[in-house]
Amino acid sequence: MEGRTITSSWKSNVLLALIILTLVPVVSAQVVVNSGDWRDVYSGLQYASITDQQGYFVTDTQQATRILSRLNPDEPVFLITGNQQPMAGFRSLLVSRGFTIEDLRSTNAIDTNEELVLRAQPQNVIVVGDAYGYNAVSVGTYANKKQAGVLFASQRTSSVLEEISAQDVLVYGHIPSFLLETFEDQASRIINNQDRFDDNFALFELFLQEYPSQLIILANGEIIEEQLITGTSPTLFIGRQTVPVRVTDVIRESNIQTAVLIGNALAPNANTIKDRTGISIFIKFAQGRDQQQFALDLFNVPVPNPLIQVASAEYDATRQTLLVTYQNPGSIATYFSATFVGEDTIEDARPVFIEAGSYKTQQYQSVDLGEELAYTLLYGASPRSLDLIVQGRVDVSRAQIDDQSQLRVSSAMYDTRLEAFVIEVENTGPVDAFVVVEAVDVRVGNERVRVGSEVVRVPVGQSRQVELLVEMSERDLERNNELSLELFFGQRELSLVNFARVTLGFSVGASSALSWTWIVLVLFIAVLVGWFVTRKKR
């Protein structure tokens, strides 16, 4: 009896051991990511950094062969392979070199990210959005120092946090409110200033409070490089084309003496920082091996690409006013601040918002500055991040502005199907009018945002619906009791010289997906087909 019991126990133990062995993955000491999706690359390197493994990512075939020479042949490779691979056949290459491989096939970058965090089981977690890469890059070295996993926000974030029993959860940067609401209660801290620089500065200060350092990393959140994830110093964003003044203020206040810039693309900005602060700056710009030099292993991440241009300029001598119309030809809203230099200098007092695909006319009280003006536009994706610059010259035409357009806002509703505010605008004037409508201080999640429309033409005596796209959850709709609107309008599309401000309540509803045109067209086709079918049967 005793013997049978022992045997049974022994069998059970063996079975249990086998089960455990099948559940525990091969213990790898090196992670390689072969994926065209930046989120796979980031997740793989991040996983490697917090599990004390060496991380690599493939950028092209030649670079992949160099990775081989750096891998430890005595250690297994944890290979993350994405749908689009910088080098096809990389796995076969590893096998042919005798590497033992543990595979993770990434068909969905969010799933992969979550699986890696679940594997690592970190006590600390940082949650970021994945629309752009800069927030993930911003938290990279902080996560490494804190041994925190970085999760891309999703509908499953809450359950992942619960599953790993995360103790400290930092929610960083902008996350769509409908996602944030699902795990906001689990957050220990939220950093979201609606500005990637402000967020970065806040984290930078937090890093230095928790882990004092004399060395910092300079970057701009546009690339992934090993040091931006495995480094042990705080990362500071320095702008793409210009250095925001606040960057140098932050450096001065933190008493930092030494900085490393990753990549050479931002060398002029680093030079500006050195001139302003006097700190020592080193540019990490290349690598070399076996008598050859190579570019750094860099992986580009998606970045917002705001655009702005001067569409026209007119001078109204009667009103002593310079009217400049700007156009945003890009796909995201932009903030800009213009400076014009002629006999005098005029400039915007504060950053101006312009929605994607829209126009905006600014009026400047000024003496006649001449028939051609030099301008400088500082611009960016948020009012405090004007890190881009464009310069040029514009011809100034003479005009006498006599705009007779008149508009009235009839109603406002939030259309849950369109995920947009729909503003009914009526033309009460004697001429056709063009209008851009903007809603200011709309509460979305923890943010207050400004959203705008494209230019809409409203014929005399008619009404038009103007759409302001913004995704709102039910909670968001409850938070906004009324809508504050700003209307920029005029009788010429490129000269929206009139301005009105309206505050009104709004209803919530869902429009039909079908227009009358559709219904008539479909019925017409159906009648035709029906006629053919019945005729054939006869």
Next chain:
Amino acid sequence: MEQRQFIVTILTISILILGFAYANEPAQSTPGATGQYTPTGGNTIGAGGGNVTEVNISADLSTSKWQGYWGNVSGSLRLGDGSNVFFDWSNVEFAAVYASPNSNPDWTSVTAVSSQGDKETKDAAFGFTNTDADSITNTMTGSACAAGTEISGAAGVTPYDNAGDPGSWDTCIADITGTDTTRALFGTNIISAGATAYNGLNVQFQLMVPAADGGTNYYFFLEI
């Protein structure tokens, strides 16, 4: 009967087409922070190589233990809309170039390597026998070597020019703290006007670094 069939057919087709039309309503974009961070596409983008096209460095083999890198660091960087150049990298003055096997050196803790014992430690780190003629110990025999603001009073070596005479650059050796077992840092000053390298070319720097058996990956840094 035919009339009823006709009506049923029309209704069926209408429902099908309307259903199809409804199902194909385009999804709305999702504005993000301040209503402007609308993602403009997927997250899959091409893997980017680095951008060192404006910086030329080249390498050559000296012995099996040493590699030489030389080149220029001047250049211009074009940004903006094509017709405008806002930054000219040639305006950036570079003081020194450094090479380290460590991708993440702690620049706040660089110390010069000068003693015999320290050099022998470095030989061991690279797997060299310090008594070999081309070991670090027997190659970096110079003293008071300085590079940029980071290295001074270090051991060093002066690579030859094309005439076989001591060239214009010293390569200095230092030690850094870091996670790599090979915690070496090598540096040399940049000569903006250029000077003659070992191969007769006029370049702005020349640097020689040791390489372990099987190769050593180096990261290069410019001090501005």
